Amino acid sequence: MDRFFKNLKDQLAGLAPQQPSPEEQLRDQQWAEALSRGALPQFVHQRLADTAAGKVPWISTLRPAELALARSQGIHPLGLVSGTCWFHFGYSWTHGHREGWDLTLSRLAQEARSLGANAVVDVTLKTSRNLGQVDSMDFMAVGTAVRVDGLAPAEEVPIASVPALEFVRLLDLGVLPVGLAVGASYEWLTDWSGRAAGQMTWWNQEAGQLSHFARSVQLRAIEGMRQDAARQGNGVLGSTQFSELLCFEGGEDNPNRYLARHIAVGTAILDGSRTARPSPVGSLGVRPVLDLEDTSPLQRDALQQEPL
Amino acid sequence: MSDQLPAAALERLANLRQSGQHGGIFTSDLTVNEFLLVREVGFEPVGLVLGSCIYHVGIQYGSWSRNQELTVLSEAMYQARELAMARMRQEAQACHADGIVGVRLEVKALEWDKDLLEFMAIGTAVVHREGKEGFKGLQGQPFTSDLSGQDFWTLLQSGYRPLEMVMGSCVYHVAHQGVMRSLGNIGRNVEITQFSQALYDARELAMERMQKEALGAGAEGVTGVVVHERNHNWQPHVIEFFAIGTAVLPIAGDISPALAHPQVVLSVNG
Numbered sequence: 001m002d003r004f005f006k007n008l009k010d011q012l013a014g015l016a017p018q019q020p021s022p023e024e025q026l027r028d029q030q031w032a033e034a035l036s037r038g039a040l041p042q043f044v045h046q047r048l049a050d051t052a053a054g055k056v057p058w059i060s061t062l063r064p065a066e067l068a069l070a071r072s073q074g075i076h077p078l079g080l081v082s083g084t085c086w087f088h089f090g091y092s093w094t095h096g097h098r099e100g101w102d103l104t105l106s107r108l109a110q111e112a113r114s115l116g117a118n119a120v121v122d123v124t125l126k127t128s129r130n131l132g133q134v135d136s137m138d139f140m141a142v143g144t145a146v147r148v149d150g151l152a153p154a155e156e157v158p159i160a161s162v163p164a165l166e167f168v169r170l171l172d173l174g175v176l177p178v179g180l181a182v183g184a185s186y187e188w189l190t191d192w193s194g195r196a197a198g199q200m201t202w203w204n205q206e207a208g209q210l211s212h213f214a215r216s217v218q219l220r221a222i223e224g225m226r227q228d229a230a231r232q233g234n235g236v237l238g239s240t241q242f243s244e245l246l247c248f249e250g251g252e253d254n255p256n257r258y259l260a261r262h263i264a265v266g267t268a269i270l271d272g273s274r275t276a277r278p279s280p281v282g283s284l285g286v287r288p289v290l291d292l293e294d295t296s297p298l299q300r301d302a303l304q305q306e307p308l
Numbered sequence: 309m310s311d312q313l314p315a316a317a318l319e320r321l322a323n324l325r326q327s328g329q330h331g332g333i334f335t336s337d338l339t340v341n342e343f344l345l346v347r348e349v350g351f352e353p354v355g356l357v358l359g360s361c362i363y364h365v366g367i368q369y370g371s372w373s374r375n376q377e378l379t380v381l382s383e384a385m386y387q388a389r390e391l392a393m394a395r396m397r398q399e400a401q402a403c404h405a406d407g408i409v410g411v412r413l414e415v416k417a418l419e420w421d422k423d424l425l426e427f428m429a430i431g432t433a434v435v436h437r438e439g440k441e442g443f444k445g446l447q448g449q450p451f452t453s454d455l456s457g458q459d460f461w462t463l464l465q466s467g468y469r470p471l472e473m474v475m476g477s478c479v480y481h482v483a484h485q486g487v488m489r490s491l492g493n494i495g496r497n498v499e500i501t502q503f504s505q506a507l508y509d510a511r512e513l514a515m516e517r518m519q520k521e522a523l524g525a526g527a528e529g530v531t532g533v534v535v536h537e538r539n540h541n542w543q544p545h546v547i548e549f550f551a552i553g554t555a556v557l558p559i560a561g562d563i564s565p566a567l568a569h570p571q572v573v574l575s576v577n578g
Contacts, residue, residue, distance in 0.1 A: 020376050028375065031505045044512060047519070057522040058529040059515065059553060064459045067531055068466035072570055080533050082511060086503030088493050096497050103499060107508075128537065136500055138507060142535055 040110055048114040051079040060144045061122050066164040073168045074149030078115040081145045083107030088136035097184035097263060098224075100139040101125070105159060105180060108141050112157045117145035120159045121167045123180070125265060161267045162238060174272060178233040181268040183224025186261035189213045194255060197247075214245050214260045221262035229268040239266025313398055321355065321403045336432040337410065342457020346409065349464045351434040354405050358430040359395025363388035365423055370481025370546070375506040377513065378546065381479035385425075385540075385548060389413060389475060392427040393452060400450040405433035406443040407451030409460050411473060413552065417541040425540060442559070445472050446525055453554040454532065463531070468556040472525050475552040476517030480510035482545045507547070511535060514549040527555035 020028070030041040050056050060067070060077035069075050085103040089096035112120045123143030145157075146164065151171065160167055160177035170177055189196065189210070196209040218241075229236045242263040250256045313321075336353040338346065346353060365388070368380040392413070400408050411431035418424045433450065436443060445451030453470035455463060463470060483502055493500070514535065522530050533553035539546060 020374070024376065027509070028505075031509055032501070035501050035505055035508075047512075047516060051519070056519050057527045057555065059519055059522070059533050059551075060529065060531055061533050063532050064455060064463035064466065064468070064556075067468070068462055068570065077529070080515065080535075082508075082515075082535070084504055084508045084511065086500045086507065088496070088498050088500050099497060099499075126537075136503075138503065140507070140537075 038106075040107060040114075044111070045114045048079060048081075048111055052115045061124075061142065062144050062164055066122075069164055069168060075121075075164055075168055076147045076149075077164075078117050078145045078147055080142065081108050081111035081115065081117075081120060082140070082142045083109075083111070084138060084140045086136060086138045098182065100137070101141075101180075101182045101265075104139040104141050108143065109157050109159060112145040112159075115145045117147055117157060118151050118153050119148050119167065119177075120145050120157060121162065121164045123159055123161045125161070125180075161265075170269065176233070176270045177237075177267050178270050179268050181225045181229035181232065181236050181239075181266050183221045183226070183228060183264045184262070185217050185221035185224060186259065187213070187217050189258040189260070191250075191256040191258065196256070196258065210245075210258065213258065214243075217260040218243060218262045221264045225264040225266060229266070232268040233270035235269045235271050236266040237269055239264055313395075313402060317399060318402065321399060337430075338432055338457050342410070342460075345457045345461040346434055347437075349461050350437050350440065351406070351460075352437050354400075354403050354433040354435050356430065357396050357399035357403070357405070357408060357433045358428065359392045359397070359399065360426065360428040361388055361391045361395070362418070362424055362426045363391070365425055365540075367423070371483075373483050374481070375483045375502065375509070376481050377510070378479045378481050381542075381546070381548070382477050385415075385479060385550070386475070386477040388425065388427045389415075389429075389477070392429040393473065396429040396431065397450055397452060400433040403433055403435075405435050405450045407445060407453065407470065408433050409453055409470075410456055411452055411454045413454070413473075415538075415540060422541045443469060445470075454552070455554055459532070463556065464559075467558055468528075468531075469559045471527050471555045471557050473552060474518050474521040474525065474527070474530055474555045475550065476514040476519070476521065477548060477550050478510045478513040478517070479546060479548045480506055480513075482506040482547065484545060507537075507549075510547065510549045511537075511551075514551040518551040518553065522555040525555050526557070528557055530555050 027041075027043070030043065034041040047056070051058055058077055059080045061080055062077050067077065083104040083106070085100050085107070087096050087100035087103070108120065108123070120143045123141055126140045126142075128138045128140065143159065143161075144164070146167075148168075148171065156179070158176065158178045159180055161180060162170070162177060167177060191197070191209075193209075196213070197207045221241075225236060225239065244259075244261050246259045248257045248259065334353045335356040336343070337356060338353060343353065363384060365384040366380045368378045370376050370378055393411075396408065396411070408431040411429055414428045414430075416426045416428075418426060431452070431454075443451065451470050452473045453460070454473055455470060460470070483506065485500065485502065515533075518530065518533070530553040533551060536548075536550045536552070538548050538550070540548060
């Protein structure tokens with residue numbers, strides 16, 4: 001019975017919004033103050049510094065196979081780093097995407113510097129609209145800050161979306177991953193003629209105007225990524241594309257409007273870099289091996305429900 | 309209820325292969341490769357172990373215009389997972405296992421009641437074939453890890469052993485934007501720092517907690533960390549950040565020669 005009343009009391013207490021404790025308020029202020037000057041709060045840096053000094057256990061997105069590289073290839077995990085930025089697109093979706101990612105990645109780089117890292121590997125990028133907002137979204141990046149033996153410290157910590165193993169492989173071949181290259185583009189098309197999606201015919205044909213329109217948007221995004229990569233290095237690897245073509249029906253008097261948008265993200269590399277480690281490998285030796293990677297239909301994930 | 313395993317569970321476990329004895333049947337959800345690798349490092353699968361609980365997650369509201377953690381929910385999410393894990397560990401202990409590999413932790417919202425969540429932990433209990441000591445987790449309990457069979461092999465070969473799955477949870481209420489501020493943003497490209505701050509803080513808290521738990525377990529590090537971000541059927545502005553990974557500890561002895569100079573391969577499989 002006592003337990004019942006205690007539970008009831010807890011429940012009722014939950015109904016009224018809880019007042020933040022003084023610590024929570026202080027934490028809140030520190031965040032607001034730090035973000036407003038483009039920095040991160042002291043306690044974040046403190047946790048990272050403690051991690052780097054070995055006072056608390058390191059945390060890492062790397063799997064055991066990648067950890068094994070710490071000994072054989074000289075790549076040491078220091079800690080998990082992340083960055084986030086919720087960005088509102090007012091006048092330009094394209095610029096919004098650029099700035100959103102730039103801010104996110106600059107925060108991630110700050111965390112990496114705080115750990116004393118000389119590279120960040122295994123960076124995954126995610127966006128979310130969890131809060132039901134239409135004209136804004138969250139940009140989030142998570143990766144593992146590492147110290148690579150023999151990699152000269154750079155002013156800007158290279159951020160790579162490739163896993164640790166591939167990072168080392170590239171270094172050994174004289175290629176330095178330098179950062180992420182992002183390109184984004186969007187455009188509206190108003191279908192005055194009503195024929196953008198093709199004329200009403202019985203035969204197969206290209207929807208000329210629409211097809212040309214979508215293509216031009218895609219190409220512009222890829223060109224944006226190229227220019228971004230050119231600032232940092234001389235190539236892009238592993239680029240992923242996100243493309244959308246939406247139709248907004250105009251109704252009786254108004255023409256249909258189409259929205260095309262495209263984002264391209266990849267890892268920028270500097271080929272033939274002098275800062276890369278001297279190559280112990282030289283060239284690729286191709287040899288047949290038995291791979292223990294699971295592609296079996298028995299694999300657990302195949303049947304797995306939605307994860308956490 | 310959490311102290312005792314149900315009779316059906318005990319009966320099931322009694323029919324499994326026990327440590328040191330080769331009779332009996334083992335159950336597992338290992339793939340062929342995983343099975344072979346687990347045996348390669350001297351372990352045998354004992355049985356599929358699981359723990360589950362259906363948890364009534366209490367009610368808590370955040371202030372409309374304030375960023376804040378909903379501690380009642382954070383605790384509920386953590387405790388429910390801990391309960392499912394503890395039950396799974398108990399099953400493993402009942403069949404004298406050294407530990408559990410390939411643990412998956414799932415959360416399901418139940419259709420008919422949005423305050424009820426089902427938590428399930430499932431994995432394969434393993435035991436050292438020759439009864440070698442020194443692989444147990446905290447306080448002589450079986451270790452838990454979400455590592456696959458391949459990961460388990462590699463981890464042991466590289467001189468580490470899994471200790472415990474560590475986790476950190478933070479349920480956060482993200483402040484709604486005031487009308488005046490929303491109007492102020494029209495036509496401008498700006499960061500909504502209020503939102504950024506909330507998500508950043510929530511993730512930071514979840515990771516902080518996970519790291520603290522690893523420190524308490526005396527781990528050297530945490531491998532394979534994943535940070536999940538989810539809204540479990542809650543109001544739109546409530547988000548859970550959940551960090552999980554396997555805490556590891558170095559084992560005495562040298563790294564195996566196989567991994568001292570691994571052959572790096574380029575897969576042509578694409």
